[in-house]
Amino acid sequence: MTTTQSILNGDRLALARLLTKIENNAPEGRDALIELFPHTGKAHLIGVTGAPGTGKSSLVNQLALHYRKVEDKKIAILAVDPSSPFTGGAVLGDRVRMRDLSGDEKVFIRSMATRGSLGGLAQSTANMTQAFDAAGFDMVIVETVGAGQSEVDIARLAHTTLVVEAPGLGDEIQAIKAGILEIADILVVNKGDRPGVENTEKALKSMLELAHPTERIFRHHGVAMKAETPKQNTNKNLWIPPIQRTISTEGVGISELADLIAKHATHLRSGEGWSARERIRLQVEIEALIQESLMNQFRQDTSKEKYDEVFEKVFQRNISPWEAVKMLMNGRLK
Amino acid sequence: MAEKKIRVLVAKPGLDGHDRGAKVVARALRDAGMEVIYTGLRQTPEMIAEAALQEDVDVVGLSVLSGAHMALAPRIMELLHANGQTHVKVFIGGIIPDEDLIRLKEMGVTGVYGPGASTDDIIRDIQETVTG
Ligand SMILES: Nc1nc2c(ncn2[C@@H]2O[C@H](COP(=O)(O)OP(=O)(O)OP(=O)(O)O)[C@@H](O)[C@H]2O)c(=O)[nH]1
Ligand SMILES: [Mg+2]
Numbered sequence: 001m002t003t004t005q006s007i008l009n010g011d012r013l014a015l016a017r018l019l020t021k022i023e024n025n026a027p028e029g030r031d032a033l034i035e036l037f038p039h040t041g042k043a044h045l046i047g048v049t050g051a052p053g054t055g056k057s058s059l060v061n062q063l064a065l066h067y068r069k070v071e072d073k074k075i076a077i078l079a080v081d082p083s084s085p086f087t088g089g090a091v092l093g094d095r096v097r098m099r100d101l102s103g104d105e106k107v108f109i110r111s112m113a114t115r116g117s118l119g120g121l122a123q124s125t126a127n128m129t130q131a132f133d134a135a136g137f138d139m140v141i142v143e144t145v146g147a148g149q150s151e152v153d154i155a156r157l158a159h160t161t162l163v164v165e166a167p168g169l170g171d172e173i174q175a176i177k178a179g180i181l182e183i184a185d186i187l188v189v190n191k192g193d194r195p196g197v198e199n200t201e202k203a204l205k206s207m208l209e210l211a212h213p214t215e216r217i218f219r220h221h222g223v224a225m226k227a228e229t230p231k232q233n234t235n236k237n238l239w240i241p242p243i244q245r246t247i248s249t250e251g252v253g254i255s256e257l258a259d260l261i262a263k264h265a266t267h268l269r270s271g272e273g274w275s276a277r278e279r280i281r282l283q284v285e286i287e288a289l290i291q292e293s294l295m296n297q298f299r300q301d302t303s304k305e306k307y308d309e310v311f312e313k314v315f316q317r318n319i320s321p322w323e324a325v326k327m328l329m330n331g332r333l334k
Numbered sequence: 335m336a337e338k339k340i341r342v343l344v345a346k347p348g349l350d351g352h353d354r355g356a357k358v359v360a361r362a363l364r365d366a367g368m369e370v371i372y373t374g375l376r377q378t379p380e381m382i383a384e385a386a387l388q389e390d391v392d393v394v395g396l397s398v399l400s401g402a403h404m405a406l407a408p409r410i411m412e413l414l415h416a417n418g419q420t421h422v423k424v425f426i427g428g429i430i431p432d433e434d435l436i437r438l439k440e441m442g443v444t445g446v447y448g449p450g451a452s453t454d455d456i457i458r459d460i461q462e463t464v465t466g
Contacts, residue, residue: 013418016390024338088339089364095385096374100382109370109388113339 036134047158057097058248076132167196348400356397364454383413
C-alpha cells in the first residue's frame with residue numbers, strides 16, 4: 001500500500017512517519033503531500049499561542065477532552081517548542097500536560113521543535129496540518145509559544161487563533177507591544193483561580209477598545225489580505241474578539257470556550273472569512289515554494305566558481321551587490 | 335534542506351515520584367543536539383508506546399527507580415513491536431542490579447546504565463546506534 005492510501009485509511013504509524021519526512025523536508029514527504037492535497041480543506045485549524053507558562057498545553061488538553069467527550073471529534077495536536085539556538089537540540093515537554101488524552105485512538109499528539117529557520121517552520125507546520133487534515137482529523141490544534149514572527153506566521157495558518165494570557169506574569173504589556181493581540185480571534189484569560197484575573201481581563205478589554213475593529217480585521221493577515229479579501233467591514237461581519245476566562249487545571253470555562261470557537265467558525269463561514277483565510281494560507285504557501293524553487297534553480301544554474309568570482313569583485317568594491325546579482329542571473333533579470 | 339535530528343522519547347514509567355534523573359538526561363541529550371520528547375511521571379507501557387509511535391522517535395529512554403524494570407522493559411518492547419516500531423532502540427537508566435543488566439540486554443534492550451553512568455556515554459551510545 002502506498003503512504004497516501006495508508007494515511008487515508010487511518011494508519012497512525014504511516015502518518016507519524018510522514019510527519020517526520022515533512023519535518024525533514026524530505027522529497028518523499030513532498031510527493032505524499034501532492035497526492036494528499038485533494039483530501040485536505042475539511043479540518044478546522046485552531047492556533048493557540050501566548051507567553052511561556054500561561055497554560056496553553058493544559059488548555060489544549062481540556063479542549064481536546066471536551067471535543068472527544070461532547071462532540072466525538074477526531075483531534076490532532078501539533079505542539080511547537082523552541083530549539084536551542086546553541087545546540088540545535090530541544091526538550092519538548094507539552095505532552096506532560098496532555099496525559100488525559102492518552103489511550104484515545106481519535107487523538108494524535110505530535111511535538112515539534114522550531115529548528116531555527118523561521119520560514120521553514122511556517123512551511124513545515126502548514127504541511128503537517130495538511131497531513132492531519134487529509135488523515136481525517138476534524139480539528140487540528142497548533143500550540144506555539146511566544147509573540148514573535150513565527151507565531152504570527154503560524155497564526156496565519158489557523159482559521160481561529162486563541163491568544164492565552166494569565167494573571168501574575170506581568171506580561172500583559174509585553175504581549176500588547178509584540179502585537180500578539182492583533183492575531184487573536186478569541187482571548188483566553190487562563191488561571192482564573194489566581195489573584196489578579198480581573199486586572200488581566202481589564203487590561204485586555206481596554207486594549208481591545210483601543211484597537212479599531214474594522215482596521216483590525218483588515219490588518220489581520222498583512223498585505224496579501226488587503227489585496228485579496230472581499231469587503232468585510234460591514235457591521236454584520238465584524239468579529240470582536242471575545243474574552244473567555246478559564247481554569248485549565250480544573251476544566252472551568254472550557255465548554256464556553258468551545259462554544260466561542262464554534263461561533264467563530266460559523267461567523268467565518270457565514271461571510272467571506274473562511275475562504276479568505278484559506279486563500280491567504282494557500283497564497284503564503286505558494287509564495288514560499290516559489291522562493292524556494294527559484295533559489296534551488298539558481299543554485300543549480302550557477303557554479304560555485306562563478307559565484308565566488310563575482311563575490312570577490314563585490315568584496316573588492318569593484319562592483320555593487322546589485323550588479324553582481326545581475327551578472328549571476330545571466331540576463332534573466334530585467 | 336533535509337535536516338535529520340535524533341528524536342528521543344524520555345519517559346518515567348512506574349509509580350515512584352522522582353524524575354530528577356530523567357530530566358538531567360533529557361537536558362544532556364538536548365545539549366547534544368537531540369530532540370527530546372519529555373512525557374513526565376507515572377507513564378504506563380501503553381502510554382509510552384503510544385507516544386513513541388505518534389512522535390516517530392528513534393530511541394525510547396526509560397528512567398526506572400522502582401525495581402520494576404524487569405517487567406516494564408519487555409512489555410514496552412512488545413508494544414513497540416506490535417505497533418511496527420521494530421527499529422526503535424530502547425535505553426534504560428536507573429538503579430539496576432548487575433544480574434539484570436545482562437538479562438535486559440538479552441531481551442533486546444540496547445543500553446543499560448546504572449546510577450554511576452555518565453551522560454556522555456549515553457549520548458555517544460545513542461549517536462552510534464542511531465546514525466552508525
Ligand atoms: N493555578 C492554575 N495553574 C494552571 C492553570 N493552567 C495551567 N496551570 C499550570 O501552569 C503551568 C504551565 O502550564 P502549561 O499548560 O504547561 O503552560 P504552557 O503555556 O503550555 O507552557 P509552555 O508550553 O512551557 O509555554 C503548569 O504548572 C500548569 O499546571 C490554571 O488554570 N490555574
Ligand atoms: Mg506548552
